[in-house]
Amino acid sequence: MNPIDLSGTASALPAPWESQLLEQVGTAAVKVLRMDGRPLPVESHDNPEVLLVLDGRLELLVDGAELTVGPGELYRIPARAAHAVRPGSRGALLIVEVPEGE
Numbered sequence: 001m002n003p004i005d006l007s008g009t010a011s012a013l014p015a016p017w018e019s020q021l022l023e024q025v026g027t028a029a030v031k032v033l034r035m036d037g038r039p040l041p042v043e044s045h046d047n048p049e050v051l052l053v054l055d056g057r058l059e060l061l062v063d064g065a066e067l068t069v070g071p072g073e074l075y076r077i078p079a080r081a082a083h084a085v086r087p088g089s090r091g092a093l094l095i096v097e098v099p100e101g102e
Helices: 006-012
Strands: 020-025 028-036 040-041 049-062 065-069 074-077 084-086 090-097
Touching: 006 020, 006 028, 006 049, 006 090, 028 049, 065 074
Parallel strands: none
Antiparallel strands: 020 028, 028 090, 040 084, 049 065, 049 074, 049 084, 049 090
C-alpha cells in the first residue's frame, strides 16, 4: 500500500460531509471527509467515533456542550452521545469508527 495524502484526498471529494472509507483495520473503519462551514443536525451512533482534525477546525456540540477541535487535535465521541456540527467547521477530518467492545 502507498501512503495516502489525507488532506488531498479530503479536498478532492466530490461533496462536503460525505465521508470516504480509506481503510478497514480489523473492525475499525478509517474515513476522511471535507467540511465546508455548514452545520449538521444532531445525531448519535451506536459506536464511538474518534475525530482527528487534519486542517481547519471542527465546531461541535456534544451532549449540550460547545467545543472546538483544532488542527492536529483529536476528540472521541462516546457511543450514543448526541452531537452536532456547528457552523464554521471547515477543513479536513479523519474519522475512525470502532464497534463497541472492540
